[in-house]
Amino acid sequence: MxxxxxxxxVVSLAKRRGFxxxxxxxxxxxxxxxxxxxxxxxLLRNIRALWWKRFVTSRPDIMGIESAILMHPKxxxxxxxxxxxxxxxxxxxxxxxxxxxxxLIEDWAHNNTQxxxxxxxxxxxxxxxxxxxxxxxxxxxxxxxxxxxxxxxFETNLGSTEEDLQKLYLxxxxxxxxxxxxxxxxxxxxxxxxxGVAQQGRVFRNxxxxxxxxxxxxxxQQMEIQYFFTGENWEEQFEAxxxxxxxxxxxxxxxxKENSRWKPHSKLIFYAxxxxxxxxxxxxxxxxxxxxxxxxxxxxxxxITHSGQKLEYVNDDGSKVVPHVLETTWGLDxxxxxxxxxxYTEVEDRVVLKLPKNLAPYKAMVSPLLGNKEELVSKARExxxxxxKNYPVNWxxxxxxxxxxxxxxxxxxxxxxxxxxDSLENNDVTVRDRDTGSQQRVSIDKLDEFIQNEISDNHx
Numbered sequence: 001m002x003x004x005x006x007x008x009x010v011v012s013l014a015k016r017r018g019f020x021x022x023x024x025x026x027x028x029x030x031x032x033x034x035x036x037x038x039x040x041x042x043l044l045r046n047i048r049a050l051w052w053k054r055f056v057t058s059r060p061d062i063m064g065i066e067s068a069i070l071m072h073p074k075x076x077x078x079x080x081x082x083x084x085x086x087x088x089x090x091x092x093x094x095x096x097x098x099x100x101x102x103x104l105i106e107d108w109a110h111n112n113t114q115x116x117x118x119x120x121x122x123x124x125x126x127x128x129x130x131x132x133x134x135x136x137x138x139x140x141x142x143x144x145x146x147x148x149x150x151x152x153x154f155e156t157n158l159g160s161t162e163e164d165l166q167k168l169y170l171x172x173x174x175x176x177x178x179x180x181x182x183x184x185x186x187x188x189x190x191x192x193x194x195x196g197v198a199q200q201g202r203v204f205r206n207x208x209x210x211x212x213x214x215x216x217x218x219x220x221q222q223m224e225i226q227y228f229f230t231g232e233n234w235e236e237q238f239e240a241x242x243x244x245x246x247x248x249x250x251x252x253x254x255x256x257k258e259n260s261r262w263k264p265h266s267k268l269i270f271y272a273x274x275x276x277x278x279x280x281x282x283x284x285x286x287x288x289x290x291x292x293x294x295x296x297x298x299x300x301x302x303x304i305t306h307s308g309q310k311l312e313y314v315n316d317d318g319s320k321v322v323p324h325v326l327e328t329t330w331g332l333d334x335x336x337x338x339x340x341x342x343x344y345t346e347v348e349d350r351v352v353l354k355l356p357k358n359l360a361p362y363k364a365m366v367s368p369l370l371g372n373k374e375e376l377v378s379k380a381r382e383x384x385x386x387x388x389k390n391y392p393v394n395w396x397x398x399x400x401x402x403x404x405x406x407x408x409x410x411x412x413x414x415x416x417x418x419x420x421x422d423s424l425e426n427n428d429v430t431v432r433d434r435d436t437g438s439q440q441r442v443s444i445d446k447l448d449e450f451i452q453n454e455i456s457d458n459h460x
Contacts, residue, residue, distance in 0.1 A: 042361035062196035067177025078306035089150035092138035194229035231324035271298035353412035371397035
């Protein structure tokens with residue numbers, strides 16, 4: 001059974017403390033669409049920036065691009081999205097609410113302590129038969145319609161009049177932008193194989209969702225790398241990238257290994273030789289946060305066929321090759337949700353969000369011990385304004401110091417810096433650690449160095 005109590009607490013904290021809001025809530029909201037609040041956008045930016053540093057700017061073999069959300073519609077015909085990008089959909093006959101059939105089957109199996117069937121390898125007819133044999137109903141307890149395949153592409157139109165409208169699609173993944181820009185990258189940057197192209201961006205899928213907060217949304221964000229190579233020794237490349245993905249989760253994001261697992265795809269698409277997902281244990285069970293796929297030379301070849309353009313790499317000896325692709329994907333919103341879930345900790349009667357210190361929205365909270373003592377307020381404000389030049393820091397002189405600590409803990413602030421009367425005499429402050437609650441005196445002159453050492457990417 002899913003740990004709904006923790007799920008509800010995380011969702012409530014996210015809204016209450018400014019991480020995530022339901023989109024357009026004053027109009028009743030829009031299902032499965034969310035906005036990031038002031039705290040959320042800072043955490044999101046920190047994840048993005050660390051990923052870009054880790055996989056792009058610190059590597060000589062990977063470069064980044066930012067392709068458009070709207071592309072020529074033939075891109076999506078070539079990629080197979082227009083013709084085959086679909087999910088099995090069923091509908092409640094009474095409420096007319098739509099559901100993914102495979103998700104209903106998986107939920108039924110979990111709730112009835114049955115082995116979860118491999119829905120990826122089941123045809124529509126087999127899914128229908130499974131639902132009938134086990135008398136599976138909608139969450140409202142009503143009978144379901146026969147399953148149909150439901151295309152996930154969002155459509156829009158380009159043109160000023162009805163007569164000249166051209167159908168366009170909102171991109172369903174960032175990968176295609178890297179494939180169709182491959183020739184331009186070769187001509188402008190002259191990279192040597194093997195090399196990678198990275199991208200972060202928003203994508204759109206008209207998915208039938210089941211209310212898993214940020215895990216499955218209509219509009220979400222991906223971080224992807226397409227790594228181009230000859231195809232030789234692909235197993236070694238696959239294992240090397242597996243290790244790099246693990247390093248991101250276990251070392252950069254501090255996720256415990258026992259809360260994750262690799263799950264190979266039980267059904268490979270015809271051109272792929274290997275595909276695995278890294279899963280995290282969410283409140284409802286294990287689910288995907290990253291993917292690793294060896295796609296052979298299919299992607300560039302299919303765009304060669306449909307575009308008529310040569311997307312070949314020319315070796316030093318003049319020979320030509322269509323590179324193979326090893327694709328690595330990260331769901332940014334899922335990584336965000338995973339971090340909140342992993343960091344959420346209850347200590348007695350309070351909540352502590354134990355985020356990695358380098359990713360926390362604020363690195364420190366600065367406050368005077370007493371908010372009505374001008375000499376303390378003035379000194380604390382001086383420290384705050386100095387630190388603000390180098391770090392995102394928060395100012396708080398509301399309530400008593402205990403309530404300020406509790407408020408800082410809930411948004412994951414690693415350190416609370418308090419100016420007291422001894423600070424005026426000794427030029428030092430009390431620094432409280434979020435995770436341990438321990439306090440130490442630190443010289444005001446050493447505060448910058450102290451914070452920098454504590455929030456560095458490799459600090460344990």
